Amino acid sequence: MERLPPVAILCGGRGTRLQEHAQELPKPLVEIGGMPIVWHVIGSYAAHGFDRFLLATGYRGGQIARFAGDQAWPEGVTVQCVDTGIDTGTGGRLRALAGTLASEPRFCATYADGLADLDLRALLHAHRAAGRLASMTVVRPELQFGVTELGADGLVTGFREKPRSEQWINGGFFCFETAVLARIAPDSVLEREPLARLAAEGQLRAHRHEGFWECMDTYKDAVALNDLWDAGRAPWPAMPSGLSPHAVEPHGLAHTA
DSSP: OOOOOOEEEEEOOOOTTTTTTOTTSOGGGOEETTEEHHHHHHHHHHTTTOOEEEEEEOTTHHHHHHHHHHSOOOTTOEEEEEEOOSSOOHHHHHHTTHHHHTTOSEEEEEETTEEEOOOHHHHHHHHHHHTOSEEEEEEOOBOSSOEEEEOTTSOEEEEESSOBOSSOEEEEEEEEEGGGGGGSOTTOOTTTHHHHHHHHTTOEEEEEEOSOEEEOOSHHHHHHHHHHHHTTOOOSOOOOTTOOOOOOOOOOOOOOO
């Protein structure tokens, strides 16, 4: 049986909207349920059988490398950190992994701050079947505010509490043919020219996901994810059983009720 491809996780961002609460902490190490969010991202993939992970680090990458090196990962899981530069864009970070990925026909990629109840193997199988260079998960996020419904006469007809957007956005879970890396410039931002060009060429497939999805962009998002975990309602896949979290020094984003 063919081995599942490696997973590249973009871990280089500064997390500026979280820094007020985590000034000494790179965003991937902000904790959900006592463990860094990148641990949960790795666990989501590991739960689906993926076992090779490349963390493309940048800002405070040494802290991430220390965590990865100290952590007791499930048997067979390997986690390698690659320093891709402090100010490198997301496209450039993937391009910097080209040498490491050279022997692989394809790879998966994601960000270190997004969680979902996505079937990651189904995403990979659909990508293979489509025969395109890239697949991108798309989601319809829950709107931040409630919606007021209006009639033609201007009267309010009702309200909807935080409905889903009618538009699809980048959900952050990708599959790429490794050949695509040669088409990404070292100074590029993945979400701009590289993906736009792939779309224009008919080489970017959308994989719709209607289930749970959350991006930890702000402190409020971090609190919401912690609340789900604390209530035992975290919908994302868990790190495979048989692993007890390694005793590591607390990284501590203060969690308030």
